[in-house]
Amino acid sequence: MRIGVFICHCGSNIEGTVDTAEVSRIARDYPEVAFATDTMYACSEPGQDGIIEAIGEHKLDGVVVASCTPRMHEATFRNTLERAGLNPYMFEMANIREHVSWIGKDREANTNKAADLVRMAVEKLRRNQPLIAKEFDINRRVLVIGGGVAGIQAALDCADAGLEVVMVERESTIGGKMAKLDKTFPTVDCSSCILGPRMVEIAQHPNITLYACSEVDGVSGYVGNFSVKIKKKARYVDWDKCTGCGECVEKCPSRKAPNTFDEKIGPGRAINIPFPQAIPKKATINAEYCIKLTKGKCGTCEKICPSNAIDFQQQDEIITEEVGAVVAATGYDLFDWTVYEEYGGGRYPDVITSLQYERLLSASGPTGGHVKRPSDGKEPKNVVFIQCVGSRDKSVGRPYCSGFCCMYTAKQAILTKDHIPDSTSYVFYMDIRAPGKLYDEFTRRAMEEYGAQYIRGRVAMVYPDGKGNMIVRGADTLMGRQVEVQADLVVLAVGVESAKNSPQLAEKLRISYDSYGFFMEGHPKLKPCETNTAGVYLAGACQGPKDIPASVAQGSAAASKVIGLFSKEKLKSDPQTANVDIKRCIGCGKCVLTCPFGAIKEVDFRGQPKAEVIETVCQGCGICSSTCPQGAIQLRHFTDNQILAEVEAICRF
Amino acid sequence: MYQELQRAPHTPSGLFTRAQNIPFAASRQQTPNRLPYAGMPSGDVMQVVNLTNSPDKTFMDRVMEESGQTISLCYQCGNCTASCPYTFGFDIPVSQVMRLLQTGQKETVLSSSSIWLCASCTSCTTRCPNNIDVAKVMDVLRHEARREGFVKERRVKAFFDSFLDSVRSHGRVFEMGLMVDYIRKTGRFWTDMELGPKMLPKGKLAFKPHNIQGRDAIARIFERFEKEGS
Numbered sequence: 010m011r012i013g014v015f016i017c018h019c020g021s022n023i024e025g026t027v028d029t030a031e032v033s034r035i036a037r038d039y040p041e042v043a044f045a046t047d048t049m050y051a052c053s054e055p056g057q058d059g060i061i062e063a064i065g066e067h068k069l070d071g072v073v074v075a076s077c078t079p080r081m082h083e084a085t086f087r088n089t090l091e092r093a094g095l096n097p098y099m100f101e102m103a104n105i106r107e108h109v110s111w112i113g114k115d116r117e118a119n120t121n122k123a124a125d126l127v128r129m130a131v132e133k134l135r136r137n138q139p140l141i142a143k144e145f146d147i148n149r150r151v152l153v154i155g156g157g158v159a160g161i162q163a164a165l166d167c168a169d170a171g172l173e174v175v176m177v178e179r180e181s182t183i184g185g186k187m188a189k190l191d192k193t194f195p196t197v198d199c200s201s202c203i204l205g206p207r208m209v210e211i212a213q214h215p216n217i218t219l220y221a222c223s224e225v226d227g228v229s230g231y232v233g234n235f236s237v238k239i240k241k242k243a244r245y246v247d248w249d250k251c252t253g254c255g256e257c258v259e260k261c262p263s264r265k266a267p268n269t270f271d272e273k274i275g276p277g278r279a280i281n282i283p284f285p286q287a288i289p290k291k292a293t294i295n296a297e298y299c300i301k302l303t304k305g306k307c308g309t310c311e312k313i314c315p316s317n318a319i320d321f322q323q324q325d326e327i328i329t330e331e332v333g334a335v336v337a338a339t340g341y342d343l344f345d346w347t348v349y350e351e352y353g354g355g356r357y358p359d360v361i362t363s364l365q366y367e368r369l370l371s372a373s374g375p376t377g378g379h380v381k382r383p384s385d386g387k388e389p390k391n392v393v394f395i396q397c398v399g400s401r402d403k404s405v406g407r408p409y410c411s412g413f414c415c416m417y418t419a420k421q422a423i424l425t426k427d428h429i430p431d432s433t434s435y436v437f438y439m440d441i442r443a444p445g446k447l448y449d450e451f452t453r454r455a456m457e458e459y460g461a462q463y464i465r466g467r468v469a470m471v472y473p474d475g476k477g478n479m480i481v482r483g484a485d486t487l488m489g490r491q492v493e494v495q496a497d498l499v500v501l502a503v504g505v506e507s508a509k510n511s512p513q514l515a516e517k518l519r520i521s522y523d524s525y526g527f528f529m530e531g532h533p534k535l536k537p538c539e540t541n542t543a544g545v546y547l548a549g550a551c552q553g554p555k556d557i558p559a560s561v562a563q564g565s566a567a568a569s570k571v572i573g574l575f576s577k578e579k580l581k582s583d584p585q586t587a588n589v590d591i592k593r594c595i596g597c598g599k600c601v602l603t604c605p606f607g608a609i610k611e612v613d614f615r616g617q618p619k620a621e622v623i624e625t626v627c628q629g630c631g632i633c634s635s636t637c638p639q640g641a642i643q644l645r646h647f648t649d650n651q652i653l654a655e656v657e658a659i660c661r662f
Numbered sequence: 663m664y665q666e667l668q669r670a671p672h673t674p675s676g677l678f679t680r681a682q683n684i685p686f687a688a689s690r691q692q693t694p695n696r697l698p699y700a701g702m703p704s705g706d707v708m709q710v711v712n713l714t715n716s717p718d719k720t721f722m723d724r725v726m727e728e729s730g731q732t733i734s735l736c737y738q739c740g741n742c743t744a745s746c747p748y749t750f751g752f753d754i755p756v757s758q759v760m761r762l763l764q765t766g767q768k769e770t771v772l773s774s775s776s777i778w779l780c781a782s783c784t785s786c787t788t789r790c791p792n793n794i795d796v797a798k799v800m801d802v803l804r805h806e807a808r809r810e811g812f813v814k815e816r817r818v819k820a821f822f823d824s825f826l827d828s829v830r831s832h833g834r835v836f837e838m839g840l841m842v843d844y845i846r847k848t849g850r851f852w853t854d855m856e857l858g859p860k861m862l863p864k865g866k867l868a869f870k871p872h873n874i875q876g877r878d879a880i881a882r883i884f885e886r887f888e889k890e891g892s
Contacts, residue, residue: 351745351789401737402791439739466740466757469789484740489758491749 010135011043013069014127015060016105017051017076023110028120032075032105035124039131043067052082057089064093071095071137073130075103075123096139098584098646101130125659132658136651140584145625147233148333149575150175154225154514157185158557159549160338161207162564163571167336168216170572175330176211177239178221180269182287184208185340189270189364191371191378193557194420195451201286201373208288218330221289226327228517229607231626232544233333233580241326245294245302246280250318253290255282257310257319266298268375272365274383275375280310284373292318334544334571337518337528338564339511341550344399344407344504351470352395352501358384359479360471360499363394363417370424380428382498385477389432389497392425393481394418395468396438399504407504409525413556414502415442419452421500422461434461435494437468437483445558464492471499505554518545527553538567546570585646586627587634593641594619600633600642609633609642717766721806725763729802735792736760742786742796752776756786756796763799772807778815780804820847830884833877837867 014036018024029047036045044067050056051074063069072095074086079102087097103126113119149172153164156178164174182188188208190200211217226238263279270283279298282290292310300307301321311319343362347355359382361369372378382389396418400411415438422434434455441463443449455461466484474480474495481494507526515522520540521529528551531539538547546567549560574580587600587609596618601609608626611618620633620642631644640649726733736757743755753775754762762771771777777800786796806812813819824843828835845851861867874880 397739397791404791404793439737467744467789467791469741469745469785482744484742484744484755484757486738486740486743486755486757489743489755491744491746491755 010041010071011067011069012039012041012071012073012131012134013060013063013067014039014042014045014073014131015051015056015063015075016045016047016123016127017056017074018047018049019076019106019110020050023076023106023123026110026114026116026119027105027123028116029123031120032123032127036073036127036131039128041071041135042131043069051076052085057085057092060086060089061093064090064095069095071099071101071134073101073103073127073134075105075127075130077106078104096141098140099134099137101134101137103127103130129655129658132654133651136648136654137646140645142581142584143624144579144581145233147575147577147580148235148331149173150330150332151334151336151571151575152177152225152235152237152330152332153336153338155179155185155338155340155549155551156183156211156219156221157338157340157549157560158187158204158207159340159551159555159560159564159567160185160336161204161211162561163336163338163546163548163568164217165207165210165214166565166568167571168214170568172216172572172575174214174217175237175239175332176217176219177223177225178219179224180283181222181244181281181291181293182270182283182289183211183219183221184286184288186364187557188284188286189272189371190367191374192420192424194416195445195447197420197423205286208286212288219289220328221291222293225514225517228335228519231606231628232542232574234625235332235335235544237330237332237335239328239330241328243296243323243325244291245296245299245319245321245323246292247318247320247323248289248291250316251291251314252316252318253282253287253292254315255292256313256315257292258282260309260313262307262309263298263300266295271368271375272362274361274365274368286373294319334546334574335518336546336548336564336567336571337514337520337540337551338548338567339508339514339551341505341554342508344405344506346398346501346503348405349398349501352398352468352499353471357471357473357479357499358382359389359497360501362501362503363414363421364503366421366498366500367417370421370428378428380425380498387477387497388429390429391478391494391496392422392432392434392498392500393468393479393494393496394422394434394436394500394502395471395481395483396436396502397467397504398501399506400502401439402504407506407525409554410442411502411505412442412554414504415440415452416445416448416556418500418502419443419455419461422455423459426459426461434459435481435496436461436463437466437481438463439465439467445556466492471496505550508551511551518542520545520547527551538563538570544574582625583629584624585629585644586624587622587629587631587642587644589620589622590641590643591619593639595639595641596620597638599636599638603632603636605630605632711765711767713765718768719766721768722763722766725799725802725806728805729795729799731794731796731799733760733763733794733799735794736764737792739791741789741791745785745789747783747785748779748781751779756780756800759800759803760794760796768810769812771803772810772812773814775814776800777803777807778813778818817848817850820844823847826884830881831877832871833874833880834872836871838869839871 016029016033018029033045033047044063048056083102087100090100091097105123109119109123151167151172151174153160153176156176164176168174187204193200220239222244223239223241226240228237230236257280258278261278261280266277266279267273268275268277280292280294282292296302353360368374369376369380399407425432425434441452443452464485466486468481468483470482471479479496479499481496483492485492511526512522520542528547530537530552548564548567600620606626606628608623609620612621633642634644740757743757746756749755780800782797784797821844824840828840
């Protein structure tokens with residue numbers, strides 16, 4: 010074999026602390042190395058041309074590039090090799106940037122380590138085999154998980170492009186958090202007026218199948234051919250018959266059930282339709298509070314329902330859908346603000362969350378759009394908004410900024426003035442984060458035109474004054490004083506956290522998530538809606554706190570990625586798959602049990618059981634090869650021999 | 663003297679009038695148009711703070727090392743000031759003390775009254791969203807002020823000294839001796855006189871000290887501190 014070695018300077022990224030010329034000089038003495046050089050930017054066009062030229066000139070049949078992480082440029086250089094007429098798998102990469110130059114300053118030690126890493130790559134490359142990718146068919150259907158505004162956007166874009174879409178929504182209606190909002194910033198246009206028609210489109214689109222009140226139970230398969238198990242939760246109402254007339258809701262005697270759509274401030278019923286524009290507009294029974302389901306008597310709804318839709322016998326149901334791509338758009342949940350004991354910890358009825366206040370402002374909310382405080386129904390005159398409750402607060406484990414609270418608080422201050430002209434809003438803030446288009450102008454308007462009092466400082470405590478109001482004690486750091494406000498109502502801008510059970514869903518989808526449960530994008534800048542799992546895309550706040558415009562943009566972006574994926578005739582499978590040496594296999598079946606993808610099946614070979622790998626299903630994780638007691642199942646491109654050769658290369662002394 | 667402190671309302675709204683209720687602060691000049699800080703230990707003029715030359719790096723490092731707190735964690739939210747029950751008596755609110763530390767304004771910080779009027783109640787520490795032990799920082803600043811000769815509130819210092827002397831000699835506080843020593847140091851003869859008749863019948867004010875067993879061990883702690891600490 011004739012191997013060429015290219016040591017990249019990466020500008021000064023590597024050259025700054027690694028003597029690349031010296032590394033290439035050392036590499037010339039490695040076995041089968043026919044050519045070695047250093048290069049300014051191996052990934053640049055002249056850099057790649059240099060590699061192609063060297064392949065021709067020195068008749069190379071394998072290439073090692075020592076540069077950055079393979080995550081960054083492995084695909085780039087494999088393409089380079091292909092252009093030069095070599096098999097793309099006759100390539101190895103040594104990561105001397107992230108693993109060497111960026112982490113150490115000792116030039117001599119770095120140079121030695123870089124040389125060692127190159128030696129490992131050369132030793133592995135000597136044992137590489139040319140691999141050829143197989144092609145397979147795509148199932149051109151897409152699963153969208155979550156029916157909030159991001160999921161709706163992704164689903165509609167895909168459906169309009171002619172793809173079949175399956176949408177799964179956990180709640181009994183789609184619309185997500187946006188459906189709960191009264192108005193939206195910075196235009197103060199009605200939330201349900203702009204979202205409602207899109208929700209209706211989801212229901213009416215011939216290409217979209219909607220499963221509300223359902224959750225993803227399990228996902229198997231791989232890009233182009235996922236198989237998804239969807240759990241349709243028992244709702245105790247036959248939705249085919251239910252007309253959404255709402256008579257059952259009116260008559261239901263169980264009035265202690267939490268009204269989750271109204272953020273628990275409105276009256277609840279055990280049987281409920283979330284709101285007038287709900288899609289689907291169907292009743293659902295909360296089994297925990299239903300008198301019939303808990304105590305066996307009542308059944309009022311059953312008697313009253315004009316279409317006989319009530320079905321107390323209904324059970325959870327599992328359905329399987331086959332899709333080719335998945336868009337996760339599961340959104341966010343609010344931080345549990347009751348840990349803030351100094352703000353009452355949930356004990357004071359007039360200390361509410363911003364989403365609850367949104368319901369109080371909304372015409373479809375429990376007060377019909379008249380702002381009445383929960384304790385005594387009085388119209389509040391002094392409303393205090395406290396920012397960063399569960400954001401930018403290390404002491405409660407939420408150091409990140411939730412991003413959009415500054416903006417919705419400005420909106421709520423404006424709406425408060427609109428609803429109650431003789432009211433004053435006080436906003437305790439730390440910094441105003443308003444970087445979007447027309448955003449800063451909007452917060453200025455809240456102050457200048459609507460007279461919102463902005464006070465720079467946190468609030469230390471909220472306590473009742475004994476006369477039915479609250480005292481809010483905070484600081485005005487610009488004055489350098491303590492300040493107090495007598496408040497009729499306190500609204501907490503509660504921070505964003507990842508949706509409940511996000512990590513569990515991430516594990517089902519085999520995508521990564523960060524320490525707060527937000528899903529990880531493929532690259533923070535260049536792959537904002539991809540994940541590291543092929544065929545799984547992200548949209549909206551499940552990836553991190555996002556406002557409506559950003560969620561919609563990411564929904565469309567995810568859709569365009571799906572459409573791009575499905576525009577290919579066939580997909581190429583990664584040939585780095587497991588492979589069974591049939592002579593060595595004893596048919597013990599351990600690999601069949603351990604494979605997380607179901608990619609290994611047992612076959613009969615002349616009367617003997619043997620393992621066989623389904624190449625298009627295998628993801629190349631390597632669990633089977635470490636399980637096999639015989640060493641009979643080997644991962645192509647990462648065989649035991651190759652890995653041992655690498656170990657030998659660094660353990661020479 | 664604590665009696666007087668307790669008489670101050672729990673949630674004060676007036677900033678300056680209440681301050682006069684504090685015996686320690688009584689000697690301070692109360693100017694309604696208080697100009698808080700920023701390179702103006704004396705005089706009424708807001709001077710420009712030269713951020714190139716004025717930060718005292720060694721002072722900043724020492725405060726951070728002794729308190730074990732990272733001052734740069736403070737993002738000036740003001741929760742310490744908001745929760746501080748003594749802000750009404752402070753000349754510099756505690757959040758601004760933290761800011762002055764971030765900019766290394768040693769003289770301004772050490773010559774403030776605030777660091778002496780701090781009651782070490784640790785409300786600031788409890789509320790800090792960045793888990794900074796602000797009360798600990800204030801404590802370190804009092805030590806620094808002693809070392810550097812900046813003690814603004816002499817009477818508070820005198821009280822601390824008398825208290826510690828009493829513990830040193832008796833292994834615990836001898837209240838009567840402490841009061842006598844404090845009055846001797848400050849000349850404030852009538853301080854808390856009216857408390858005497860109330861405390862005496864309850865046995866809260868003994869004429870003779872009750873020494874603890876092993877008070878020499880307590881004294882050795884003081885000796886060791888003087889030798890190794892400070």
